[in-house]
Amino acid sequence: MIGIVVSRADPASVHIGDHLLELDDWGRTTDDTRPDGEGGGTVHRTPGFELRTFDDLHLDLEGVADVFADPEFVVFASKHAGDTGPLLTAHHTGNFGPADHGGADGELAHSCANAQARVLDALREHAPSGYDVGMEGTHHGPTDVGAPSMFVELGSGETEWDDPDGARAVARAVLDLRGVGPYRDRQVVGFGGGHYVPRFERVVRETDWAVGHIGVDWALDAMGDPADDRDVLRRAFEQSGATRALVEGERPDLVSAIEALGYRVVTETWLRETTGCLLYTSLMA
Structure with missing residues (x-):
């Protein structure tokens, strides 16, 4: 229900x-x-x-x-x-x-x-x-x-x-959501970009990946140094049911903090290339 x-x-x-x-x-x-x-x-x-x-x-x-x-x-x-x-x-x-x-x-x-x-x-x-x-x-x-x-x-x-x-x-x-569940097997967290998120919307529209939480630029600025706020980053993945992230823009400190938590940063190209394909162990590493 x-x-x-x-x-x-x-x-x-x-x-x-x-x-x-x-x-x-x-x-x-x-x-x-x-x-x-x-x-x-x-x-x-x-x-x-x-x-x-x-x-x-x-x-x-x-x-x-x-x-x-x-x-x-x-x-x-x-x-x-x-x-x-x-x-x-x-x-x-x-x-x-x-x-x-x-x-x-x-x-x-x-x-x-x-x-x-x-x-x-x-x-x-x-x-x-x-x-x-x-x-x-x-x-x-x-x-x-x-x-x-x-x-x-x-x-x-x-x-x-x-x-x-x-x-x-x-x-x-x-x-139209009748019978639709909250989750799917393929979900990512988004980071970066403006408040309205055309890149992440494009991923949702054109691939079989869904996007959970999205920390846009102003939200990341409010969060502060990613190295000091890893608990917030961890919650973004946990509350999204995701282990991968797509990051818009150059944010090396954010990428390092995400990887230090054991999650993986992927590219939009990777999301497109894996659409409709089985994720073998080599792809999931």
């Missing part, structure tokens, strides 16, 4: 939630064990999904998976804010450095790289005319969800947050 989080504090989230309920046949039950503003009250269920509504913003909802009935992963239906025009996007959550917007310092939520790859495909399929689709680096809270999770977002301003076509596209993409 996939848990869907809708936040009353987020107009786009409410709008996406309305379209989710319109697009499928949902049953309604009442959860009297917790307050309405904390995911109790009316609960909506349809095969493969459970939708609950909260008063707080998503990034403040730590431990939210415990509210659901043992979800495989959690989807936060959310707005995206930025100077990026009409945009549908997805990303994982966590803080490589200080927690300026929810979560804890140096902590990362469990990613769901396979589900993110699938939802990006679905967003591209359903995106209305004029909307771009993108993937972002890891940022903001929550960091202790209790299950793998990701944000799926409608942006980038009030016009889009109120756009029924955009909200419906996000809702359709989320529902």
Whole structure:
């Protein structure tokens, strides 16, 4: 089952939630064990999904998976804010450095790289005319969800947050996740680049590798010296279910720290060449 989080504090989230309920046949039950503003009250269920509504913003909802009935992963239906025009996007959550917007310092939520790859495909399929689709680096809270999770977002301003076509596209993409698992056998961690990550998105789109956490340039700068923050780097691999990394740009200190932890840095060429091929021991060394 996939848990869907809708936040009353987020107009786009409410709008996406309305379209989710319109697009499928949902049953309604009442959860009297917790307050309405904390995911109790009316609960909506349809095969493969459970939708609950909260008063707080998503990034403040730590431990939210415990509210659901043992979800495989959690989807936060959310707005995206930025100077990026009409945009549908997805990303994982966590803080490589200080927690300026929810979560804890140096902590990362469990990613769901396979589900993110699938939802990006679905967003591209359903995106209305004029909307771009993108993937972002890891940022903001929550960091202790209790299950793998990701944000799926409608942006980038009030016009889009109120756009029924955009909200419906996000809702359709989320529902297309029915039966999709959070992980696949081939997952990498990403490092480097700008906040929007076209190179890593290209890897997801054009190879059979999925990408978990992505520490973009500004997040790595916030983390500090990689040699002093190996615990954060280790968490990026552990919370991504990955043993390999793709690094954008020249970052020899980062590469050394990754290799010192026992992980491997690979190239985009290697990811392409291994797509569709068995990974023999010689390739995995």
